[in-house]
Amino acid sequence: MPGSGSRSGVSYDARGLVEPHADMPTNIEVDGGRARFDASALTIRQVNMALRKLIYNDGVTDVTVLNPSSKHSLAVGILKRCRIHFEGSPGWFACGLIDGPEVTINGRVGWSVAENMMSGVVTIERSAGSLTGAAIRGGDLIVKGDVGARTGIDQKGGTIIVTGDVGINTGFMMQRGRQIICGNAGMNLGDSMYDGAIYVAGKVRSLGVDCVPGDWTDADTELIERKFRIHGLGDAPEFQKFVCGKQLHNYDALEPSERKLVIH
């Protein structure tokens, strides 16, 4: 009932929504610049409080979070270079708005992982939900599995690599950056994209509005080989390249400063 506790030990506010438990967790083990703690019995707020305290206040540069148990919004807004490792699967909105961290997730993630990431590296060892890498501006996001719909929607920079398949509307309104898809792509690939490049090794179910095959250059080969080497992804398969046809959105004629205003 609203306002009361429950069998699971979670308390709820008058609306019946979960009341964040905001005490700093006491199960953190710190060893020099490294720390680890088990998140299974912690609230979302407690996990994020612990991460921020360790990284910003305690000088820890390498944190392992055990059993994230599909909790949402973990490690959001970390703006410092550090290493964060999730042993297990976070839920939705993991690692959004980060600028600098190197995150590894030994599990899967729900929707909107690394949304609006500015820089850093996020590596997911299994699959990811929809809206993976939405509006990222920089950094590398690697998913070693399949992802859902709308991967890299509104992408403004950075590189998204998916070793499996992607769903509908991948790269929708993409403005910059690269997507490297090793599997198949769903309908409407690159729909209404402004710029950037999408590389697909598998089949494309259909191209979106104004998304067209692009000319392959040595720079494309260099980029893909470099990314595969850096992230230990083995030999790169053969890709097709897709770009904006410039019929729907074309800002090439603008001055650089004007162009920056439009597509940033």
Add this chain to the structure above:
Amino acid sequence: MCGIAGVIHRDGTADIGAELTAMLQSMKHRGPDSTGYAVYGPADDLVVIRFVLAEPNKSTGFGMEERLERNRAEVESRLAKIGAEVATVTSDTGYAFRATIRYGGDLKALADYLEDVPGCEVLSLGSSLEIIKDLGDAETVSGQYKLGSFRGTHGIGHVRMATESEVDLASAHPYWAYPFADVAVVHNGQLTNYHQWRRRLEQHGHRFQSECDSEIIAVYLAEYMAQGLSLETAMKHSLDDLDGVFTYVCVTGNELGIAKDEMAAKPLVLFESDPLVAVATEEAAIRALVEREVETRDPYEREVLVWQV
């Protein structure tokens, strides 16, 4: 927002009441207003009816107790008049009832006759389907209706955040596919051609308990199945016929199926193993059922999957 969940055991019965409760409670943040279940126990030669005689928030007050008792007696009298032999009638709440009957006649006639009793709404009818829904979260509803001990092979559930209609039973999911036995649906999304399909189905003689678009899906699918189509084929048709953004889960006496529209705009996570299949709006619900790291995935656009008991 809302959250949906489904579970099917392909190797026999399990504590599906408790399992669905754990899944739905983990998604309470998606909808604390009401919780509903469609669960399938072992089928026998009896027909199971779940019905209510009043909305829970209108079930008290001056003379209400007597009115509920009078209407309950009227339901039993009508069951006898229509040729049904009543085996049991029980109630956990005073306003929601479970009856088992021996009846071989037309279920539509039976449902219509019962719903003519003031305040009566038939939530489900069938040989094994039981729809239980009430206000509050999953733990509250499960405790109220003793679902922790419900054993069965499969079921679906829904947590509702009221956004466009009342906090009441009529707006709570799941929906039974009146008048078809043992078919129910939970749905997350919006149908944009709701009125068109409602008119068409009403012209075929169907009536609707609510103004919720989810009820359309249940009746739509059951109508096709009554014409001889399989659940899977009916669900595939729905992807062309129903407009909007939706993910839904449909259950019959021995099947559980999922469908996602072509935009794949509504979430669903799938866990599949040989004995067990579980689906839910969020991964957290899967984790509440399978308390370990498991391989899950998001079904893609226009994907229809059906599993059998």
